[in-house]
Amino acid sequence: MATSAHTTRPSLIGRDMSLRARLILGYGIIVSLTLIFGLFMLTYTRGVRNRLETLSADVTIDTRYSIEAVTAVAEAQRALDRFLQQPNERHYQDAARQIDFLQRTIERLERDAHNPAMVGHLRRIGNQAATYRQIFEETRNSIAARQRARDDLYTAFLQQYQTIEQAISNARPIAPSDYLALMDLSRASTRLQLAYVWIGRMESEDTATAADNALAELRQARTFLRRYLVLNTNPRIVRPEDLERLQSVSESFDRSIISIASLSSASIRTEVLINSRLKPHAAQMSREATALSDTALMALSIAAVDISRETSQIRTIISSVLALLLIAGGALGVLLAALITRPLNELVAATARLARGEGALRVQPRGGRELILLAHAFNDMAAELERERAEIRRQNALLAERAAELEQTLHQLREETAAREQLSATVRQLSVPIIPIMEGVLVAPLVGEIDAERAQLLQQRLLHRIVTERAQVAILDITGVPVVDGQISTWLIQATTAARLLGARCILVGINPEVSQALVASGIDLGDLATRATLREGLEYAMRIMRAASGVRQEANGIRHATVRVRH
Structure with missing residues (x-):
């Protein structure tokens, strides 16, 4: 038999060795080679590391300082942008805190930096940050004044609108002319709403155009209201107390017109301050931070060239040793594959044929002790599967006969169910005469x-x-x-x-x-x-x-x- 032939064939690894012993031997060889390579690289790279640490210390400090400075500038500008988009107290506090943090960071980096070029950039950024803080405070005061003026104007609009709507809801028109007279109050209310909308658009659209439209709508509202007050003095339609309130609203329209003009001027002044001073100064500070980053990157590039030269030598040595390890590992893998995987592949192929239902199959026991035991177990399993398949074929024949009987019974049940449904339909027809x-x-x-x-x-x-x-x-x-x-x-x-x-x-x-x-x-x-x-x-x-x-x-x-x- 083939088993006896294999037992007489010489081999580097004894055939009576177990799979565990073979795997331990192969892993031991690979680990030994890896340890030798590791000791060599540790000795060599220790000297290289000392040189690189000395070279990169200054560059690392310069790079970290530049990153801190650029990050502080970016965070301050982002906080200021959030304040300009939503000028509330929380965003103001965030922006002020970020600008103060920027100034402290620049002062600390300027004190600790040793690169003269970076010191010059940091000094210029510090001076620009101080000016930036001053312009920011001026902008914040202008925005706060504009916000207060707009809030006062909104409050006045709300009171005027509520007074007009209250007078309309309390009115008691009788004749058609009374309804026509109330149309002036309704038009005044509508124009007041449009003026309110245009005031809200003064920040998102052209300020001057929005202010002109708001003034035009407010003047129209004042015209409709005064025309109603002049032509309808009879308190029969609108109650006397409502007439007095409408007269007060008519007088407050003049103050609102002046407030709109003031709000427009304040908005234009704020936009000019932001666009002509704050944003250009922020751009100048960003350019200076970019120049600082470029200086650090240049120093980093010089250090990278030196590091690249050292690492190139290390890569050459590592590549040579890895090539030797790959060759040794490949040879060991081929040897282990011949002794371990070949019997396993034969078992896999035999299992696939057995799954397809091919005839009686047997495999030849060979390899280590575990593989021989596995081959014997497979042969026993194949014999048992042959017996089970014969039994399954017999059971399938019995199940086919039983299925035919059940199909006939199901057909009879369907006929009886149809007859019952027809009888039920007839009963339902007779139950509703x-x-x-x-x-x-x-x-x-x-x-x-x-x-x-x-x-x-x-x-x-x-x-x-x-x-x-x-x-x-x-x-x-x-x-x-x-x-x-x-x-x-x-x-x-x-x-x-x-x-x-x-x-x-x-x-x-x-x-x-x-x-x-x-x-x-x-x-x-x-x-x-x-x-x-x-x-x-x-x-x-x-x-x-x-x-x-x-x-x-x-x-x-x-x-x-x-x-x-x-x-x-």
Whole structure:
């Protein structure tokens, strides 16, 4: 057998060794080579590291200082931008804190820096930061003054608007001219709202244009209000106290016009301060911070060249040693693959063939002890699978016979179910009879409990018979209904409404005391539904309706004949 042939073949690693011993031996060789390489690189790189540390110490300090300075400048400008976008107290405190932090940072870096070029840049940034803080405070004061003026103007607008709207809501117009007079107050209120909108746009759009539009709308509002006060002095429409308030609003319009002009001037001054002084100074400080960063980067580039030269030598040595390690590892891997993976691959291939259902399969035991045991276990498993497959084929044949029997039983159940459904449909049709007792009169006796499906069927049949019989009266007899709840009451109202749309009237009979209490407790409006106690009373009421309808038709025919005779 092949097993005996393999036992006589010489090998570098004994075939009686276990897989664990083989893997430990291979890993031991790789670890030994790695330790040798590590000791060599540690000795060599220690000297290189000392040289690089001395070289990069100053460059690292310069780079860190430049990063701190640029970061402080950027943070200060971002905080100032947030304040300009939303000028509130919190953003002001953040911006002031960032600018103070920038000044302290620049002073500290200028004191500790040793590069003369960086010291010059830091000194210029410090001077610019002081000026930047001064301009920022001027801008903040201007924005605060503009905000106060705008808030006062908004407060005045709100009071004026509320006064006008209160006068309109309290007015008591009588004649059409009174309503026309109130139109001036409504126009004044609308113009005041538009002026409010234009004031809000003074920060996001052209300030001068928005202010001009706000002034124009406010003057229009003042014109409409004063015209109303001049032409409508009679307190019959607007109460006297409202007239006095409107007169005060008319006088306050002049002050609001002056406030809008002042707000426009303050906004323009603020924009000029921001665009002509604050932003250019911020740009100058950013350029100086960029120059500082460029100086640090230049020093870093010089150091990088020296470091690159040293690391190039290290890479050369590392590449050579790694190549030796790769060769040794590859040779060891090929050896381990020949001794370990080849038997495993044979087991995998045999397993795949066994899964596809190919015939009896056996593998040849070889390799280490674990692989030989695994091969024997696979052979035992293959034999057991052959026996199980034979048993499965026998069971499948039995299951096929049972499935045929179940299919026949299912077919019989389907036929019985169809017959039951047809019988149920016939019973539902008979459970909702509609009886024509005389021309134009239908009776629907309801017996038993009424669910949603039966109510829908009864309503469909009732409406269909009303159309086919041309019925004018439909009597709903609920004597045999044990319980009438809110759902049945809702259905009765729906049936009555649908019958009325078809020209018929519904009469509800057979109401006992319990049913009447249930109908009242349901809260349903039964105003359109005629009710009688018994079927006899319902028939008498239906006959009166039919006689009344007959008399109306006769009278209509007589009128039509008389009209024809008059025409002739």
